[in-house]
Amino acid sequence: MKLNTKSRYAVMALADMSKFPLNNPISLRDISLRQSISLFYLEQIFLKLKKNDIVKSVRGTNGGYVLRRDPKNIKLSEIFQAVDQKVKTVGCKKDSKKGCNGKSAKCITHELWDELEVYINNFFDNKKLSDLLITKERNN
Amino acid sequence: MKLNTKSRYAVMALADMSKFPLNNPISLRDISLRQSISLFYLEQIFLKLKKNDIVKSVRGTNGGYVLRRDPKNIKLSEIFQAVDQKVKTVGCKKDSKKGCNGKSAKCITHELWDELEVYINNFFDNKKLSDLLITKERNN
């Protein structure tokens, strides 16, 4: 049960952006330097964030990315979804009649994992990007 | 963010066991057949469960494994711990002064992931093995 770098970096990068004046394009190069994340990797991540309307891009000199909405209105669950990061605790296809063991019925633990999945998704649904900024002033 | 088979199977197998009279050794072969889990894999898993005092073993014919405690007193968190399945959402070593990016300070998202980790661990801490049985009668 662990979190991958793609979702961690996505949130980290967006949090970085939201510390600066909105509507002001921020280049991936700057984020890369400030947060020590590979530029190439960031490009990959932001492509998805863009496709999912979380950021928009400004090309050319002085370009970069801009948050599409106020950080107050960006849920972490959206970010996760954007980078294809599903919370998956069940071993079966949810909509299928078959269980994780290939049998016809759902397994003995299915309901438990399902409950866990809902539980975790709740966390991401209730957290906004802006929640990352109010903790305390940071210098990195 | 997903769950691996080792922890899923561990819980599944123990839940299977707790449906039968306690103190009655249950062979892995039976669990394997009922739950469609590889016998070899179960052996690997139960070795750890035994080392962590969740089950005890009875060798020889009619042997098997026996739950050491009542399912009411077995937390899922113990089971996860036993099979080495930590919930790991932060990218850094928790006790280290260094952040996930190798810098001296904790990163901008550290507190968030830490909170998530606590949140998820709470789920496992509050669930008992017995909670899996009361949902409804099942036939597998």
Next chain:
DNA sequence: TAATACTTGACTATTTTAGTCGGGTATATA
């Protein structure tokens, strides 16, 4: 003594992760 069932360590194929890279296109500014 034969069969059952746990014991242990090592081994492996497959999948996932975590990036990397190359060759673009668009835009601002000097």
Next chain:
DNA sequence: TATATACCCGACTAAAATAGTCAAGTATTA
């Protein structure tokens, strides 16, 4: 208009983790 900046996009890859598999045991009971 030249040039540098910065996004765009697909393909590629090394390394790690996962999900098992296997072999060669030992203990116990019927």
